[in-house]
Amino acid sequence: MVELIAERFAYGVIIILMMTGLYAVVASANLVKRMVGLGLFQTSVFLLYITISKVLGGAPPILEYPFPATPDETVYSNPLPHVLILTAIVVGVATLAVGLALVVRIREAYGTIEDGAINEADYALDTERAGR
Amino acid sequence: MNPHMVLRVVSKLLIPIIIVFGLYVHFHGDYSPGGGFQAGVLVAVGVMLYALIYGVEEARRAVPPWTVRAGAALGVLVFAGVGVASWILGGNYLEYEVLHPDTAYKAGQHLGIILVEIGVLLTVFSVILAIFYAFAGRAPDIPDEEW
Amino acid sequence: MIDMIVTDPTLLIEYTLMAMLLAVGVAIVRLRDLFAVVMLLGVYSLLSAAWFVSLDALDVGFTEAAVGAGISTLLLLAAMLLTARSAEPVSAIRHWSAFAVALAGGAALFYAIGDMPAFGDPDAPANAYVGLQYLERTQADIGVPNVVTAVLASYRGFDTLGEVVVIFAAGLGVMLLLGMGGRKPRKDGEGEE
Structure with a gap:
Protein backbone atom coordinates (compact mmCIF):
# COMPACT_ATOMS: atom_id res chain seq x y z
CA MET A 1 0.00 0.00 0.00
CA VAL A 2 2.78 2.41 0.97
CA GLU A 3 4.67 1.45 -2.17
CA LEU A 4 1.54 1.93 -4.29
CA ILE A 5 1.11 5.47 -3.00
CA ALA A 6 4.81 6.33 -3.21
CA GLU A 7 4.96 5.24 -6.87
CA ARG A 8 1.94 7.36 -7.75
CA PHE A 9 2.68 10.35 -5.55
CA ALA A 10 3.04 12.76 -8.51
CA TYR A 11 -0.42 11.84 -9.85
CA GLY A 12 -1.94 12.59 -6.42
CA VAL A 13 -0.39 16.06 -6.35
CA ILE A 14 -1.61 16.75 -9.90
CA ILE A 15 -5.15 15.63 -9.01
CA ILE A 16 -5.16 18.12 -6.12
CA LEU A 17 -3.99 20.85 -8.52
CA MET A 18 -6.69 19.89 -11.03
CA MET A 19 -9.36 20.08 -8.35
CA THR A 20 -8.03 23.49 -7.25
CA GLY A 21 -8.67 24.66 -10.82
CA LEU A 22 -12.13 23.06 -10.87
CA TYR A 23 -13.00 24.78 -7.59
CA ALA A 24 -11.92 28.13 -9.05
CA VAL A 25 -14.11 27.55 -12.12
CA VAL A 26 -17.21 26.65 -10.11
CA ALA A 27 -16.83 29.05 -7.19
CA SER A 28 -15.73 32.23 -9.00
CA ALA A 29 -18.47 34.71 -9.79
CA ASN A 30 -15.95 36.94 -11.56
CA LEU A 31 -15.57 35.91 -15.20
CA VAL A 32 -11.87 36.80 -15.50
CA LYS A 33 -11.10 34.74 -12.41
CA ARG A 34 -13.12 31.90 -13.90
CA MET A 35 -10.90 32.00 -17.00
CA VAL A 36 -7.86 31.92 -14.68
CA GLY A 37 -9.32 28.83 -13.00
CA LEU A 38 -9.78 27.24 -16.42
CA GLY A 39 -6.11 27.97 -17.19
CA LEU A 40 -5.08 26.41 -13.87
CA PHE A 41 -7.12 23.27 -14.64
CA GLN A 42 -5.72 23.10 -18.18
CA THR A 43 -2.08 23.39 -17.12
CA SER A 44 -2.62 20.66 -14.51
CA VAL A 45 -4.04 18.31 -17.16
CA PHE A 46 -0.92 18.98 -19.27
CA LEU A 47 1.18 18.01 -16.23
CA LEU A 48 -0.76 14.74 -15.88
CA TYR A 49 -0.09 13.82 -19.53
CA ILE A 50 3.60 14.59 -19.30
CA THR A 51 4.12 12.68 -16.02
CA ILE A 52 2.63 9.59 -17.71
CA SER A 53 5.14 9.91 -20.58
CA LYS A 54 8.17 10.04 -18.26
CA VAL A 55 10.39 6.95 -18.17
CA LEU A 56 12.68 6.76 -15.14
CA GLY A 57 16.32 7.07 -16.21
CA GLY A 58 15.18 8.16 -19.65
CA ALA A 59 16.56 10.93 -21.84
CA PRO A 60 14.65 13.66 -23.69
CA PRO A 61 13.41 12.23 -27.03
CA ILE A 62 16.11 13.85 -29.18
CA LEU A 63 18.26 11.25 -30.91
CA GLU A 64 22.03 11.41 -31.20
CA TYR A 65 23.12 13.26 -34.36
CA PRO A 66 24.81 12.40 -36.69
CA PHE A 67 23.08 9.06 -36.32
CA PRO A 68 25.35 6.33 -34.84
CA ALA A 69 25.97 3.29 -37.02
CA THR A 70 25.24 0.85 -34.17
CA PRO A 71 21.68 0.54 -32.85
CA ASP A 72 20.87 3.15 -30.20
CA GLU A 73 20.55 1.59 -26.72
CA THR A 74 19.57 4.80 -24.89
CA VAL A 75 16.22 4.84 -23.08
CA TYR A 76 14.07 7.81 -24.12
CA SER A 77 10.89 9.23 -22.66
CA ASN A 78 7.73 8.77 -24.73
CA PRO A 79 7.53 11.53 -27.38
CA LEU A 80 3.85 11.12 -28.31
CA PRO A 81 2.28 12.92 -25.29
CA HIS A 82 4.82 15.72 -25.80
CA VAL A 83 3.48 16.31 -29.32
CA LEU A 84 -0.14 16.28 -28.16
CA ILE A 85 0.49 18.72 -25.31
CA LEU A 86 2.77 21.00 -27.36
CA THR A 87 -0.06 21.76 -29.78
CA ALA A 88 -2.64 21.81 -26.96
CA ILE A 89 -0.74 24.62 -25.19
CA VAL A 90 -0.86 26.88 -28.26
CA VAL A 91 -4.50 25.99 -28.99
CA GLY A 92 -5.19 26.64 -25.28
CA VAL A 93 -3.94 30.22 -25.43
CA ALA A 94 -5.97 30.85 -28.60
CA THR A 95 -9.17 29.60 -26.96
CA LEU A 96 -8.33 31.57 -23.80
CA ALA A 97 -8.19 34.67 -25.99
CA VAL A 98 -11.65 33.91 -27.42
CA GLY A 99 -13.03 33.51 -23.87
CA LEU A 100 -11.46 36.77 -22.74
CA ALA A 101 -12.80 38.57 -25.83
CA LEU A 102 -16.29 37.38 -24.85
CA VAL A 103 -15.71 38.63 -21.30
CA VAL A 104 -14.66 42.05 -22.63
CA ARG A 105 -17.80 42.23 -24.78
CA ILE A 106 -19.95 41.23 -21.78
CA ARG A 107 -18.34 44.03 -19.76
CA GLU A 108 -19.15 46.50 -22.53
CA ALA A 109 -22.77 45.36 -22.76
CA TYR A 110 -23.56 44.91 -19.04
CA GLY A 111 -21.01 47.11 -17.27
CA THR A 112 -20.05 44.24 -14.95
CA ILE A 113 -18.35 40.84 -15.10
CA GLU A 114 -19.89 39.32 -11.94
CA ASP A 115 -22.27 36.56 -13.05
CA GLY A 116 -24.89 37.36 -10.36
CA ALA A 117 -25.20 40.95 -11.57
CA ILE A 118 -25.38 39.77 -15.20
CA ASN A 119 -28.23 37.37 -14.33
CA GLU A 120 -30.08 40.17 -12.51
CA ALA A 121 -29.74 42.49 -15.51
CA ASP A 122 -31.05 39.75 -17.81
CA TYR A 123 -33.95 39.06 -15.43
CA ALA A 124 -34.86 42.74 -15.22
CA LEU A 125 -34.79 43.00 -19.02
CA ASP A 126 -37.01 39.92 -19.38
CA THR A 127 -39.63 41.12 -16.87
CA GLU A 128 -39.64 44.55 -18.51
CA ARG A 129 -40.30 42.94 -21.90
CA ALA A 130 -43.00 40.67 -20.47
CA GLY A 131 -44.75 43.62 -18.75
CA ARG A 132 -44.96 45.64 -21.93
CA MET B 1 14.27 63.70 -20.54
CA ASN B 2 12.28 60.66 -21.60
CA PRO B 3 11.57 58.47 -18.55
CA HIS B 4 11.63 55.33 -20.70
CA MET B 5 15.14 55.97 -22.08
CA VAL B 6 16.66 52.78 -20.61
CA LEU B 7 13.73 50.67 -21.80
CA ARG B 8 13.94 52.14 -25.29
CA VAL B 9 17.68 51.57 -25.68
CA VAL B 10 17.63 48.06 -24.21
CA SER B 11 14.61 46.97 -26.25
CA LYS B 12 16.24 48.32 -29.43
CA LEU B 13 19.11 45.92 -28.74
CA LEU B 14 16.89 43.04 -27.66
CA ILE B 15 14.17 42.98 -30.34
CA PRO B 16 16.45 41.89 -33.23
CA ILE B 17 18.02 39.23 -31.02
CA ILE B 18 14.58 37.91 -30.01
CA ILE B 19 13.43 37.71 -33.63
CA VAL B 20 16.65 36.05 -34.82
CA PHE B 21 16.42 33.57 -31.94
CA GLY B 22 12.83 32.84 -32.99
CA LEU B 23 13.96 32.08 -36.53
CA TYR B 24 16.84 29.95 -35.20
CA VAL B 25 14.34 27.96 -33.11
CA HIS B 26 12.28 27.48 -36.24
CA PHE B 27 14.98 26.36 -38.66
CA HIS B 28 16.90 24.32 -36.07
CA GLY B 29 13.72 22.64 -34.85
CA ASP B 30 14.68 19.36 -36.55
CA TYR B 31 17.82 19.03 -34.44
CA SER B 32 16.98 20.66 -31.09
CA PRO B 33 13.83 21.55 -29.16
CA GLY B 34 11.73 23.98 -31.12
CA GLY B 35 9.61 24.30 -34.21
CA GLY B 36 6.99 26.46 -35.82
CA PHE B 37 4.76 26.86 -32.77
CA GLN B 38 7.49 28.17 -30.45
CA ALA B 39 9.10 30.26 -33.20
CA GLY B 40 5.80 31.94 -34.07
CA VAL B 41 5.26 32.91 -30.45
CA LEU B 42 8.83 34.23 -30.07
CA VAL B 43 8.69 36.40 -33.20
CA ALA B 44 5.29 37.75 -32.11
CA VAL B 45 6.77 38.55 -28.69
CA GLY B 46 9.44 40.65 -30.43
CA VAL B 47 6.74 42.78 -32.08
CA MET B 48 4.74 42.93 -28.84
CA LEU B 49 7.77 44.23 -26.93
CA TYR B 50 8.11 46.94 -29.59
CA ALA B 51 4.44 47.80 -29.12
CA LEU B 52 4.76 47.96 -25.33
CA ILE B 53 7.77 50.31 -25.45
CA TYR B 54 6.95 52.55 -28.45
CA GLY B 55 3.16 52.35 -28.38
CA VAL B 56 0.66 50.23 -30.28
CA GLU B 57 0.29 52.82 -33.05
CA GLU B 58 3.98 52.56 -33.92
CA ALA B 59 3.76 48.75 -33.97
CA ARG B 60 0.72 49.01 -36.22
CA ARG B 61 2.81 51.07 -38.63
CA ALA B 62 5.66 48.51 -38.52
CA VAL B 63 3.42 45.44 -38.91
CA PRO B 64 0.09 46.67 -40.36
CA PRO B 65 -3.08 44.78 -39.37
CA TRP B 66 -3.79 43.73 -42.96
CA THR B 67 -0.49 41.78 -43.12
CA VAL B 68 -1.49 40.03 -39.91
CA ARG B 69 -4.89 39.09 -41.33
CA ALA B 70 -3.30 37.88 -44.57
CA GLY B 71 -0.52 36.02 -42.72
CA ALA B 72 -2.96 33.97 -40.65
CA ALA B 73 -4.74 32.74 -43.77
CA LEU B 74 -1.50 32.32 -45.73
CA GLY B 75 -0.03 30.04 -43.05
CA VAL B 76 -2.96 27.62 -43.28
CA LEU B 77 -2.72 27.79 -47.08
CA VAL B 78 1.01 26.97 -47.05
CA PHE B 79 0.41 23.96 -44.79
CA ALA B 80 -2.49 22.65 -46.84
CA GLY B 81 -0.64 23.56 -50.06
CA VAL B 82 2.27 21.28 -49.17
CA GLY B 83 -0.28 18.47 -48.89
CA VAL B 84 -1.77 19.33 -52.27
CA ALA B 85 1.73 19.55 -53.81
CA SER B 86 2.55 16.04 -52.62
CA TRP B 87 -0.77 14.93 -54.08
CA ILE B 88 0.08 16.40 -57.46
CA LEU B 89 3.56 14.83 -57.40
CA GLY B 90 1.98 11.40 -57.01
CA GLY B 91 2.07 10.79 -53.25
CA ASN B 92 -0.56 10.75 -50.53
CA TYR B 93 -1.74 13.93 -48.81
CA LEU B 94 1.22 15.32 -46.76
CA GLU B 95 3.53 12.51 -47.90
CA TYR B 96 6.81 14.41 -48.09
CA GLU B 97 9.04 11.80 -49.78
CA VAL B 98 7.80 12.79 -53.25
CA LEU B 99 8.78 16.45 -52.80
CA HIS B 100 12.48 15.84 -53.51
CA PRO B 101 14.11 13.03 -55.54
CA ASP B 102 17.05 12.60 -53.10
CA THR B 103 15.90 9.64 -50.96
CA ALA B 104 19.31 8.75 -49.48
CA TYR B 105 19.36 11.79 -47.18
CA LYS B 106 15.57 12.05 -46.77
CA ALA B 107 15.67 15.47 -48.45
CA GLY B 108 11.95 15.26 -49.20
CA GLN B 109 11.12 14.76 -45.52
CA HIS B 110 13.39 17.65 -44.46
CA LEU B 111 11.92 19.94 -47.11
CA GLY B 112 8.35 19.00 -46.23
CA ILE B 113 8.87 19.50 -42.51
CA ILE B 114 10.47 22.93 -42.97
CA LEU B 115 7.71 24.08 -45.38
CA VAL B 116 4.95 22.85 -43.12
CA GLU B 117 6.56 24.51 -40.11
CA ILE B 118 6.74 27.79 -42.05
CA GLY B 119 2.97 27.54 -42.39
CA VAL B 120 2.66 26.94 -38.65
CA LEU B 121 5.03 29.85 -37.92
CA LEU B 122 3.03 32.27 -40.10
CA THR B 123 -0.33 31.33 -38.61
CA VAL B 124 0.79 31.30 -34.98
CA PHE B 125 2.69 34.59 -35.36
CA SER B 126 -0.23 36.29 -37.09
CA VAL B 127 -2.93 35.00 -34.77
CA ILE B 128 -1.03 35.87 -31.59
CA LEU B 129 -0.33 39.35 -32.94
CA ALA B 130 -3.94 39.77 -34.11
CA ILE B 131 -5.19 38.85 -30.63
CA PHE B 132 -2.73 41.33 -29.12
CA TYR B 133 -3.86 44.12 -31.49
CA ALA B 134 -7.50 43.33 -30.73
CA PHE B 135 -7.01 43.64 -26.97
CA ALA B 136 -4.51 46.52 -27.12
CA GLY B 137 -6.79 48.48 -29.48
CA ARG B 138 -9.41 48.60 -26.73
CA ALA B 139 -7.23 49.10 -23.66
CA PRO B 140 -6.83 52.69 -22.48
CA ASP B 141 -3.24 53.94 -22.66
CA ILE B 142 -1.56 53.81 -19.28
CA PRO B 143 -0.61 57.36 -18.30
CA ASP B 144 3.02 58.06 -17.45
CA GLU B 145 2.24 58.67 -13.76
CA GLU B 146 1.21 55.02 -13.28
CA TRP B 147 4.59 53.64 -14.38
CA MET C 1 9.93 7.22 -0.80
CA ILE C 2 13.14 8.01 1.11
CA ASP C 3 15.10 5.35 -0.77
CA MET C 4 13.78 6.77 -4.07
CA ILE C 5 15.24 10.16 -3.14
CA VAL C 6 18.56 8.58 -2.15
CA THR C 7 18.85 6.77 -5.49
CA ASP C 8 17.76 9.80 -7.53
CA PRO C 9 18.42 13.17 -5.83
CA THR C 10 16.83 15.09 -8.74
CA LEU C 11 13.49 13.95 -7.33
CA LEU C 12 14.05 16.58 -4.64
CA ILE C 13 13.73 19.27 -7.35
CA GLU C 14 10.43 17.76 -8.43
CA TYR C 15 9.08 17.64 -4.86
CA THR C 16 10.07 21.29 -4.37
CA LEU C 17 8.29 22.23 -7.60
CA MET C 18 5.19 20.28 -6.53
CA ALA C 19 5.10 22.11 -3.19
CA MET C 20 5.47 25.48 -4.92
CA LEU C 21 2.74 24.61 -7.46
CA LEU C 22 0.36 23.65 -4.64
CA ALA C 23 1.08 26.88 -2.74
CA VAL C 24 0.59 29.04 -5.86
CA GLY C 25 -2.60 27.16 -6.82
CA VAL C 26 -4.18 27.69 -3.41
CA ALA C 27 -3.13 31.36 -3.43
CA ILE C 28 -4.78 31.86 -6.85
CA VAL C 29 -8.05 30.45 -5.52
CA ARG C 30 -8.01 32.46 -2.29
CA LEU C 31 -6.99 35.91 -3.60
CA ARG C 32 -9.53 38.44 -4.87
CA ASP C 33 -7.16 41.03 -6.32
CA LEU C 34 -7.21 40.13 -10.03
CA PHE C 35 -3.78 41.63 -10.72
CA ALA C 36 -2.21 39.27 -8.15
CA VAL C 37 -4.24 36.33 -9.49
CA VAL C 38 -3.08 36.91 -13.07
CA MET C 39 0.56 37.32 -12.06
CA LEU C 40 0.39 34.14 -9.95
CA LEU C 41 -1.01 32.24 -12.94
CA GLY C 42 2.12 33.31 -14.84
CA VAL C 43 4.23 32.01 -11.94
CA TYR C 44 2.25 28.76 -12.01
CA SER C 45 2.93 28.35 -15.74
CA LEU C 46 6.65 29.01 -15.28
CA LEU C 47 6.86 26.47 -12.45
CA SER C 48 5.07 23.85 -14.51
CA ALA C 49 7.44 24.64 -17.43
CA ALA C 50 10.34 23.85 -15.08
CA TRP C 51 8.65 20.59 -14.14
CA PHE C 52 8.10 19.73 -17.83
CA VAL C 53 11.84 20.11 -18.43
CA SER C 54 12.67 17.87 -15.49
CA LEU C 55 10.19 15.32 -16.94
CA ASP C 56 12.27 15.25 -20.20
CA ALA C 57 9.68 17.22 -22.19
CA LEU C 58 11.99 19.96 -23.46
CA ASP C 59 9.73 21.12 -26.29
CA VAL C 60 6.72 21.30 -24.02
CA GLY C 61 8.61 23.21 -21.33
CA PHE C 62 9.84 25.68 -23.95
CA THR C 63 6.32 26.23 -25.27
CA GLU C 64 4.76 26.54 -21.84
CA ALA C 65 7.36 29.12 -20.76
CA ALA C 66 6.81 31.21 -23.90
CA VAL C 67 3.04 30.82 -24.25
CA GLY C 68 1.69 30.09 -20.77
CA ALA C 69 3.94 32.40 -18.79
CA GLY C 70 4.27 35.07 -21.48
CA ILE C 71 1.31 35.44 -23.84
CA SER C 72 -1.45 34.19 -21.49
CA THR C 73 -0.35 36.56 -18.73
CA LEU C 74 -0.26 39.49 -21.14
CA LEU C 75 -3.75 38.67 -22.51
CA LEU C 76 -5.22 38.26 -19.02
CA LEU C 77 -3.67 41.58 -17.95
CA ALA C 78 -5.16 43.31 -21.00
CA ALA C 79 -8.57 41.77 -20.29
CA MET C 80 -8.29 42.78 -16.62
CA LEU C 81 -7.51 46.40 -17.60
CA LEU C 82 -10.63 46.41 -19.80
CA THR C 83 -12.95 44.90 -17.18
CA ALA C 84 -12.34 44.98 -13.41
CA ARG C 85 -9.42 45.14 -10.99
CA SER C 86 -10.82 42.92 -8.22
CA ALA C 87 -13.40 40.17 -7.77
CA GLU C 88 -16.43 40.37 -5.49
CA PRO C 89 -16.44 37.94 -2.53
CA VAL C 90 -18.48 34.79 -3.15
CA SER C 91 -21.29 33.62 -0.87
CA ALA C 92 -20.68 30.85 1.66
CA ILE C 93 -23.18 28.49 -0.01
CA ARG C 94 -21.42 28.89 -3.34
CA HIS C 95 -18.03 28.33 -1.71
CA TRP C 96 -19.11 25.13 0.01
CA SER C 97 -21.02 23.71 -2.97
CA ALA C 98 -18.00 24.29 -5.21
CA PHE C 99 -15.82 22.72 -2.54
CA ALA C 100 -18.12 19.67 -2.50
CA VAL C 101 -17.91 19.35 -6.31
CA ALA C 102 -14.12 19.53 -6.23
CA LEU C 103 -13.97 17.07 -3.32
CA ALA C 104 -16.24 14.55 -5.09
CA GLY C 105 -14.29 14.83 -8.34
CA GLY C 106 -11.00 14.51 -6.50
CA ALA C 107 -12.22 11.47 -4.55
CA ALA C 108 -13.27 9.74 -7.78
CA LEU C 109 -9.90 10.46 -9.38
CA PHE C 110 -8.00 9.29 -6.27
CA TYR C 111 -10.04 6.08 -6.36
CA ALA C 112 -8.85 5.52 -9.93
CA ILE C 113 -5.21 6.26 -9.12
CA GLY C 114 -4.51 2.62 -8.18
CA ASP C 115 -5.12 1.60 -11.80
CA MET C 116 -2.53 4.05 -13.13
CA PRO C 117 0.91 2.70 -14.06
CA ALA C 118 3.67 3.50 -11.58
CA PHE C 119 5.45 6.83 -12.17
CA GLY C 120 8.26 6.42 -14.71
Missing part, protein backbone atom coordinates in the same frame (compact mmCIF):
# COMPACT_ATOMS: atom_id res chain seq x y z
CA ASP C 121 7.38 2.80 -15.56
CA PRO C 122 8.92 1.97 -18.98
CA ASP C 123 6.48 -0.94 -19.45
CA ALA C 124 3.37 1.19 -18.92
CA PRO C 125 0.84 0.69 -21.75
CA ALA C 126 1.12 4.37 -22.68
CA ASN C 127 4.89 4.09 -23.19
CA ALA C 128 5.26 0.59 -24.61
CA TYR C 129 3.54 0.60 -28.00
CA VAL C 130 3.15 3.50 -30.41
CA GLY C 131 5.54 5.91 -28.67
CA LEU C 132 8.31 3.31 -28.77
CA GLN C 133 7.60 2.67 -32.45
CA TYR C 134 8.09 6.35 -33.25
CA LEU C 135 11.43 6.34 -31.41
CA GLU C 136 12.64 3.24 -33.24
CA ARG C 137 11.56 4.26 -36.73
CA THR C 138 12.29 7.98 -36.88
CA GLN C 139 15.92 7.51 -37.91
CA ALA C 140 15.01 5.28 -40.88
CA ASP C 141 11.73 6.96 -41.88
CA ILE C 142 12.29 10.67 -41.37
CA GLY C 143 16.02 11.16 -40.71
CA VAL C 144 15.41 13.93 -38.15
CA PRO C 145 16.97 13.67 -34.67
CA ASN C 146 14.20 15.50 -32.79
CA VAL C 147 11.50 12.84 -32.56
CA VAL C 148 8.93 15.37 -31.34
CA THR C 149 9.33 17.42 -34.53
CA ALA C 150 9.23 14.25 -36.64
CA VAL C 151 5.94 13.12 -35.08
CA LEU C 152 4.47 16.62 -35.08
CA ALA C 153 5.21 17.57 -38.68
CA SER C 154 5.48 14.26 -40.52
CA TYR C 155 3.87 11.24 -38.83
CA ARG C 156 0.93 13.25 -37.53
CA GLY C 157 1.06 16.11 -40.03
CA PHE C 158 -2.65 15.94 -40.74
CA ASP C 159 -3.37 16.29 -37.01
CA THR C 160 -1.14 19.38 -36.86
CA LEU C 161 -2.94 20.85 -39.88
CA GLY C 162 -6.14 20.56 -37.85
CA GLU C 163 -4.53 22.31 -34.89
CA VAL C 164 -3.36 25.17 -37.13
CA VAL C 165 -6.89 25.56 -38.46
CA VAL C 166 -8.20 25.68 -34.87
CA ILE C 167 -5.72 28.46 -34.03
CA PHE C 168 -6.73 30.31 -37.20
CA ALA C 169 -10.41 29.97 -36.29
CA ALA C 170 -9.77 31.21 -32.73
CA GLY C 171 -7.91 34.25 -34.10
CA LEU C 172 -10.80 34.89 -36.47
CA GLY C 173 -13.23 34.69 -33.53
CA VAL C 174 -11.27 37.28 -31.53
CA MET C 175 -11.04 39.59 -34.55
CA LEU C 176 -14.81 39.32 -35.07
CA LEU C 177 -15.57 39.95 -31.38
CA LEU C 178 -13.18 42.83 -30.75
CA GLY C 179 -12.12 44.07 -34.19
CA MET C 180 -8.50 44.85 -34.95
CA GLY C 181 -8.71 48.16 -33.08
CA GLY C 182 -8.37 50.39 -36.13
CA ARG C 183 -10.86 52.88 -34.74
CA LYS C 184 -10.49 54.88 -31.53
CA PRO C 185 -12.20 53.12 -28.61
CA ARG C 186 -15.05 54.97 -26.91
CA LYS C 187 -13.95 56.91 -23.86
CA ASP C 188 -16.63 55.46 -21.54
CA GLY C 189 -16.00 51.91 -22.78
CA GLU C 190 -19.74 51.19 -22.87
CA GLY C 191 -22.41 50.77 -25.53
CA GLU C 192 -22.37 49.38 -29.03
CA GLU C 193 -19.56 49.40 -31.57
